Amino acid sequence: MDQAIWLMEGLSSQRDVISGINEFFKNSNKTITVIASHRHNRNEILSLANIALIEPDEDEARLDFITDTVKHYGVKALVTGRNGMWFEAHRQEIEALGVSLTTGAISTAMFMLADDKVEFALTMKAQGLPVVPSLRIESAGVLRHQIDQNAHKKDDEKLLCVKPVTGIYGSGFWRFDNNASPMSSFTHPESRKVHPKIYLHALEQLEDFEPLVLMPYLPGPEYSIDMLVEKGDVIAAVARRKEGALQYLEQSGPAYELGKKCAQIMQADGLVNVQTRNDDQGAPLLLEINMRPSGGIGYTRHSGVNLPALFALRQLGLMDTAQAKLLATTSFSPAVVRSMTDVIRYNPILDNLSVREESA
Template identity: 60%
Template sequence: MSHKIWLMEGLSSQRDIINGITSTAKKHNYNVSIYASHRQSRNEILSLADHALIEPNDINQRLEFILSTVKKYAIQAIHTGRHAHWFEAHRAAIEPSGAHLTTGARDVAMLDLADDKVAFAHHMKSLNLPVVPSLRVDSPVQLRELIARKPFGDLPLCVKPVTGIYGMGFWQFDESVSPMAAFTHPDARRVKAEYYLQALEAVDSMEPLVLMPYLPGPEYSVDMLAENGKVLAAVARRKEGALQYLENSGEAFELAQACAAAMGADGLINVQTRNDASGKPLLLEINMRPSGGIGYTRFSGVNLPGLFALRQLGLISQQQVLDDARRDFTPATVRALSDVVAYNPVLSNQVQ
């Protein structure tokens, strides 16, 4: 019997997830068929699956496309990384088809909370979970006043959008850098506060920002497999310079799991923390989706995408996942490298 899982368009890591599932199915000799889809011609992703589909761009066609695909190919599980709010709002229309849906949570309200970094911080604080202090900024005038007031004492400050992904829009205020630093070394993400304010004051409108203290670190990115708030497997990546150290214990590891439980996380998700000057980890944010680095965690021996697929297809129990994650983990050090793959403009595995 073939077990069928459908990976719909995600924000990142779709290739790594496909590879992880393929590896696990082969290792355990399970007959798993992977369907992958995207709205764009991402053949470098879709070609890795057993079957590829092109998603409609028109949102009004999405539900019918899903239901007809599930019926035609007897799909048992669907994972989505993008459009999670839409999918969660349509769970009641999708799951009667027989396919189990994973969106990152079982509640639109939790997806909304995760997307608002200030609301998330306040919620974590209300639960007595240590979190980076966060202030919402709605205007350049407000930001200028807050910077002058020093709300976090002498700690350096940083800003980023209240909603956003990939760290886009993050800047640390640093009065020691050159006025040209943001142009000559943009990847350092450092800028003089006055120049940032001048740019912000020059635009007609601004997206809300979150002002936070910049903590010394290190930063942890904890990738997890959770089911309705219960964490079944997790691997922490401690980031120091170009290297990442894979761990499965420690304060940051435990804090991230407590956050996932509090948010009712469901599926492959990620929590980020950063250490303060005393070495205590504080929550930064939760992403109710796979991280861009989830593929790195396989070097620890724990294949989170593979375990996720086996659970969704009913091939292993929760206890087996817990046991496997504990037994298979080995500490490892990894370094990310840029890579290139061949791109075939024709998909030989495309189905309609």
């Protein structure tokens, strides 16, 4: 069997990562075996792999599942997008199988730091990186006090936004707007604007308060920097500047450099993503790092830089560091992309999938 790379369940980009790997090796004289697994029968993901597996739901069964799969298929590289903390806690047992493990980080401490947006901001600021000022809010009363204090500032300093201290996909993000109608957050939730009185009223009804982070709302634009990093060494990176429905693919500039510095400090390891947003002076400030591929990593392939393929080449020892860094720069060309709605036909043949194999 060819060298095997195993991509276990991810959060939103597993299909795009596999697709990027397949695209490169389809036109290459090198051949590999791609294994994909998921807890659910996600045929739109699993059908792209040479070997498809269903993962166990229980943490207790995961290590045995990994052990059996690695031994049976001769897996050389194992990649995970979910359960990073669990994998880091079991790194020694997994790597003892003779397989490399990529989780996005190299320790549980870095996962915890990336997950806590306030602590992350404080740590990056201490390292000299420009960050969005972030204040931890521990109660509705504290938030009400901060909003009242902010009301005395100049108009251009009154803009505030709030989101949970932990979380992904921008879940729970709201921008306070004193001009928003009481119903606007219900009739136009996609605007993410809410009157602070409405938000506070809802918050005060909660019995269990989850910490929030209060930040100024910045004018932007927002940047999303997708990277391939190996223990803090940035091998390849592409920045996406988001302006409305369009995203501009870049490989230079302050936001691009800030993203790389953040990944270096965090000792990121794998396909990761850093987000920044420009302040009113046009300078990027650090928002957060995701120790996993972003949902938009597939967009970066339109720049000519195939981050998933470079990752697979490095993990399987088919390309050295210098070659990968050179390819990541020489293959790049600026591009503008627009997200489109699409669907994938469901294949009932993959229902009740346990194991499916095809020739590579």
